[in-house]
Amino acid sequence: MAVSSASPKRAVFVQFAVVAQALANGHRVELIEHVAQGERSVDELARLAGLTVTNASQHLQLLRRAGLVVARRAGKQVLYRLADRDVVDLLMAVRRTAERGVAEIDKIVQSYFHARDSLEPVSHEELADRLRDGVVTLIDVRPGEEFAAGHIPGAVNIPLDELPRRLGELPADRAIVAYCRGPYCVFAFEAVATLRAKGYEARRLADGYPQWWAAGRPVVEVAA
């Protein structure tokens, strides 16, 4: 009777390591974070992450081999997107462990993000309910391209830098919910702060678009 199965088990562990390895580099994490916003070309991603195109390409291919992203050709460009919703869950799991365990991150997160969390966030559930009842104005404060690549149905795109001069578009007597890229994106925080300063009843979505998508909630995506 084969009590143990050391050999295949080892092989499985090695494959775990391949996936983890893919996230074992700050630049790749950043690339994944951007890819999670929607399909992106290589040089777009390179620019966003501050890398050379060659370097970004290499990182992206490593991510592809690890099964975290997939690529498709569109004309002369190659577009990368997340391979699966699970990848967002994976990132969130890493985030939870990183937030708790690593001493340094704690300070960073505390001072830059959680301090602003007094702006009570809105849960997916609550937002879905309010959208259904039509009692809330939802704004997507990410840049136009990211909104175009995919957003929550019913959302209005008002990039953060345009917010001050487009306040007129917002009804003053309705609650406003803002969202952006995710838990490490400050856009929604800033938007809420701006809106509150102007007297609006504004709150932010607990996390961002990728998490909404990963949760299986409806989204508007560009047709492939």
Place this chain on the structure above:
Amino acid sequence: MAVSSASPKRAVFVQFAVVAQALANGHRVELIEHVAQGERSVDELARLAGLTVTNASQHLQLLRRAGLVVARRAGKQVLYRLADRDVVDLLMAVRRTAERGVAEIDKIVQSYFHARDSLEPVSHEELADRLRDGVVTLIDVRPGEEFAAGHIPGAVNIPLDELPRRLGELPADRAIVAYCRGPYCVFAFEAVATLRAKGYEARRLADGYPQWWAAGRPVVEVAA
């Protein structure tokens, strides 16, 4: 207005990478898997993973720095255990992505594990209900030391290799549920197969002890 916060965001990504880096090595994944069964000393872990003590010690310290495990001294020994339940979730998230994405793992998993999955597994929920109603015999087929370090309340420890000659301890007219280390452990599979061959109504828990613990279910642990 600071629209972006590139600098702290980068720092956060780097910390993500530190956590991922910790899992970016097959030996460390294996060590974590063993640690997830309960507290273990360094040389115990070294033996289980087939490493030298020195090497295992280094890996474990890296895991500790990344916040995945914690160590405490007990006499001359240093015992390592998981830092948090979240770590189990993290491993499961990596597992899901690894299973789907990497071509090779698929074959391995298919042939060695999932093929046997026809032995319909029992969910946490279902097991908890049945235990409460007292209509099931629960057996822990891991080695004695692992059982001693922590197990599900009400479970009887019958290590797999002792099962054939201890069948007499099991009531023939009650359903039996077997569990072991987790989704990549074959002990429970083998136990169920053995029991069924002898005419018992046997099933296995969907995953193992670490996942039960991570889900916040009650466990019996050795007092510190």
Place this chain on the structure above:
DNA sequence: CGTACGTTCCAGAGAATGTTGGAATGATGG
């Protein structure tokens, strides 16, 4: 059909990681 563009492949330098063996540290027990 040739040019332009985006991406990938390739080779090399520099940095980081993994493993090993020996020495040092901490704690226990006579």
Place this chain on the structure above:
DNA sequence: CCATCATTCCAACATTCTCTGGAACGTACG
């Protein structure tokens, strides 16, 4: 207080990873 045991620290080497620049590839467009 010395001897012993478990673990950690340290130094060295082989291996792997990361980034850069140039060349090659594939696709679209004039």
